[in-house]
Amino acid sequence: MSGNIESVLNETRKFPPPEAFSKKASISSWAQYQALHAESIKNPEKFWGEVAEDLHWFKKWDRVRNWDNAPFAKWFEGGKTNISYNCLDRHLDSWRKNKAAIIWEGEPEGDRKVLTYLELHRQVCKFANVLKAQGIGSGDSVALYMPMIPELAIAMLACARIGAVHSIIFGGFSAPALVDRIHDASTKLVITADGGFRRGSVLKLKETVDEALKSCPTVKSAVVVKRSGNAVTMAEGRDFWWDDLMAKADAVCPAAELDSEHPLYILYTSGSTGKPKGILHTTGGYMVGTYLTTKHIFDIKEEDTYWCTADIGWVTGHSYVVYGPLANGATTVMYEGAPNAPANDRFWEIIERYKVNIFYTAPTAIRSFMKWGDEHPRKHDLSSLRLLGSVGEPINPEAWMWYHEVIGGKRCPIVDTWWQTETGAIMISPLPGVTPTKPGSATFPFLGVDVAIVNEKGEELGVNQGGFLVIKQPWPSMLRTLYGADDRYKDVYWSRFARQGWYLAGDGAVRDADGYIWILGRIDDVLNVSGHRLSTMEVESALVAHEAVVEAAVVGFKHDVKGEGVAAFVTLGRGHEKSPKVSDALKAHVRNMIGPLAMPDQIHFTDSLPKTRSGKIMRRFLRDVANGVETKGDMSTLEDLNVLAKLRADEE
Numbered sequence: 001m002s003g004n005i006e007s008v009l010n011e012t013r014k015f016p017p018p019e020a021f022s023k024k025a026s027i028s029s030w031a032q033y034q035a036l037h038a039e040s041i042k043n044p045e046k047f048w049g050e051v052a053e054d055l056h057w058f059k060k061w062d063r064v065r066n067w068d069n070a071p072f073a074k075w076f077e078g079g080k081t082n083i084s085y086n087c088l089d090r091h092l093d094s095w096r097k098n099k100a101a102i103i104w105e106g107e108p109e110g111d112r113k114v115l116t117y118l119e120l121h122r123q124v125c126k127f128a129n130v131l132k133a134q135g136i137g138s139g140d141s142v143a144l145y146m147p148m149i150p151e152l153a154i155a156m157l158a159c160a161r162i163g164a165v166h167s168i169i170f171g172g173f174s175a176p177a178l179v180d181r182i183h184d185a186s187t188k189l190v191i192t193a194d195g196g197f198r199r200g201s202v203l204k205l206k207e208t209v210d211e212a213l214k215s216c217p218t219v220k221s222a223v224v225v226k227r228s229g230n231a232v233t234m235a236e237g238r239d240f241w242w243d244d245l246m247a248k249a250d251a252v253c254p255a256a257e258l259d260s261e262h263p264l265y266i267l268y269t270s271g272s273t274g275k276p277k278g279i280l281h282t283t284g285g286y287m288v289g290t291y292l293t294t295k296h297i298f299d300i301k302e303e304d305t306y307w308c309t310a311d312i313g314w315v316t317g318h319s320y321v322v323y324g325p326l327a328n329g330a331t332t333v334m335y336e337g338a339p340n341a342p343a344n345d346r347f348w349e350i351i352e353r354y355k356v357n358i359f360y361t362a363p364t365a366i367r368s369f370m371k372w373g374d375e376h377p378r379k380h381d382l383s384s385l386r387l388l389g390s391v392g393e394p395i396n397p398e399a400w401m402w403y404h405e406v407i408g409g410k411r412c413p414i415v416d417t418w419w420q421t422e423t424g425a426i427m428i429s430p431l432p433g434v435t436p437t438k439p440g441s442a443t444f445p446f447l448g449v450d451v452a453i454v455n456e457k458g459e460e461l462g463v464n465q466g467g468f469l470v471i472k473q474p475w476p477s478m479l480r481t482l483y484g485a486d487d488r489y490k491d492v493y494w495s496r497f498a499r500q501g502w503y504l505a506g507d508g509a510v511r512d513a514d515g516y517i518w519i520l521g522r523i524d525d526v527l528n529v530s531g532h533r534l535s536t537m538e539v540e541s542a543l544v545a546h547e548a549v550v551e552a553a554v555v556g557f558k559h560d561v562k563g564e565g566v567a568a569f570v571t572l573g574r575g576h577e578k579s580p581k582v583s584d585a586l587k588a589h590v591r592n593m594i595g596p597l598a599m600p601d602q603i604h605f606t607d608s609l610p611k612t613r614s615g616k617i618m619r620r621f622l623r624d625v626a627n628g629v630e631t632k633g634d635m636s637t638l639e640d641l642n643v644l645a646k647l648r649a650d651e652e
């Protein structure tokens with residue numbers, strides 16, 4: 001990318017936090033935020049050192065931050081701790097001992113379980129002993145390929161307890177994707193289940209593991225949770241039932257005293273090209289980062305019931321279903337299945353049943369809820385909600401307003417949280433008791449986060465000038481490297497602004513006149529129409545603001561005159577039929593809202609868009625369709641191959 005991105009955002013609505021919310025919030029005034037933020041940037045070692053004091057360390061660190069060997073960071077060097085201890089044992093000497101740690105709900109109606117901190121601790125200790133008995137020790141890699149069941153959280157915390165490195169592979173991935181990840185991390189043990197429930201059918205996880213293990217010689221054994229009860233084959237001497245091993249395991253297992261920089265997990269994330277990147281996170285800094293962000297951004301109170309809907313197979317689940325909430329001694333809800341099983345109101349039913357107070361989900365889910373209609377949330381009492389969150393991609397103002405009005409009843413602040421698998425924890429977000437929000441803006445950097453928006457020379461850009469989002473100082477929960485690929489780590493994140501020593505996030509962003517940050521999406525997704533760089537996100541926002549549209553994806557295609565033309569893929573709402581008239585109306589609408597430059601040259605109507613399994617629209621496939629060329633490259637992250645096939649068929 002070169003040159004600036006022209007930002008055409010024009011969102012002026014502003015929502016201050018309700019006074020009653022601010023009064024009780026963990027950070028409660030703008031002045032307090034500003035002072036803390038300024039201090040955290042000026043004196044990060046003092047700031048983060050004080051935060052880390054909230055947690056348990058077997059031995060205190062010698063040095064808070066070591067950036068001498070940049071971009072390879074060390075945090076709390078010399079310190080000894082354990083995140084499993086901090087998520088569990090730390091709470092057992094208090095009344096939290098019998099507090100609900102995990103409230104779990106399976107997809108089949110009536111499948112429910114509550115684990116108190118004491119019970120969770122017991123199970124984790126037992127499973128840690130199971131791991132040891134399987135020959136797993138400190139530094140060994142363990143793959144978790146599981147449904148959203150309590151055993152997944154138990155297995156993670158058990159790995160962390162003994163210093164084994166977990167690598168969670170989302171249950172929707174196929175055998176080849178599993179093989180790649182197992183090879184890359186030289187995994188010794190796989191933990192899985194017979195199956196998991198998803199939208200009424202059984203996801204046959206064990207079958208996929210069997211297929212993958214044919215070509216994974218490093219894997220010596222597999223532990224299998226009985227979840228769905230479908231028949232599976234158990235390889236003699238290699239495969240063991242979870243329950244059988246647990247029955248024999250001792251319930252005492254002291255947490256290992258690990259170096260702060262001991263690896264905690266590897267999580268693979270797809271790059272736009274090449275093989276997946278193994279993001280490596282370590283213990284102390286990640287723990288401190290997820291602890292503090294959960295505390296202030298979700299403003300978690302002792303009595304809150306908190307629900308993050310992400311699958312634990314993604315970083316959001318790691319940081320904000322498990323580690324962040326448990327490090328805070330909170331009650332975290334975990335749901336196994338789909339939002340529309342058995343019906344479109346499942347989420348709202350869960351919120352009503354557990355009186356959920358804090359709800360964190362993704363824009364792609366919110367847009368589905370809008371499409372399904374208001375009657376589903378309206379059937380349920382959602383008055384327990386006091387705070388809403390969004391993550392994963394830019395939330396278009398239309399979806400933000402719907403979330404605010406229909407789910408939040410206009411009383412709940414919304415935290416639009418920007419971060420990445422690489423950052424480990426939230427980086428840019430409103431503070432719910434402090435920041436007046438604007439629909440679609442992630443607002444301001446969190447404490448200790450030093451961001452800038454710059455052009456290709458590294459010069460800071462002014463108001464309404466879009467450019468590269470960079471992070472100017474290291475932060476505790478940052479990735480330490482790409483597993484086994486230090487050079488790629490340097491190249492991907494640190495080479496563009498090597499002289500300045502800045503982290504390249506890969507996203508475009510812009511600041512408005514009030515200093516609010518707006519994320520414009522991936523730099524790779526920027527359009528270049530007649531020499532003007534436009535963010536696809538902004539054109540999509542304009543389309544979704546039209547009453548007929550529920551979801552839109554915009555890509556560029558090769559255009560003889562303009563360099564790049566604008567192609568829009570559009571899903572219509574109920575009661576709207578595709579027609580040339582609607583197509584013209586949409587073009588005129590974008591022209592009115594943004595200008596002639598952004599007017600789509602092509603409008604494609606589609607029932608659904610190709611998405612990653614985590615819900616991100618895969619624009620590179622749409623680009624191929626718009627350009628009329630064949631699709632090449634890795635398709636393993638695509639959720640539903642049929643969507644793409646259908647799009648192609650529609651073109652013919």
Ligand code: WT7
Pocket residue numbers: 269315316390391392393394395416417418419420421422442505506507519521522614
């Ligand atoms: C990319 C990171 C971080 C957890 C889930 C995704 C996009 C994420 C936002 C947001 C605009 C967002 C960015 C980022 N993104 N949150 N609130 N507003 N964009 O993790 O798969 O590593 O993806 O997701 O493009 O770089 P991930």
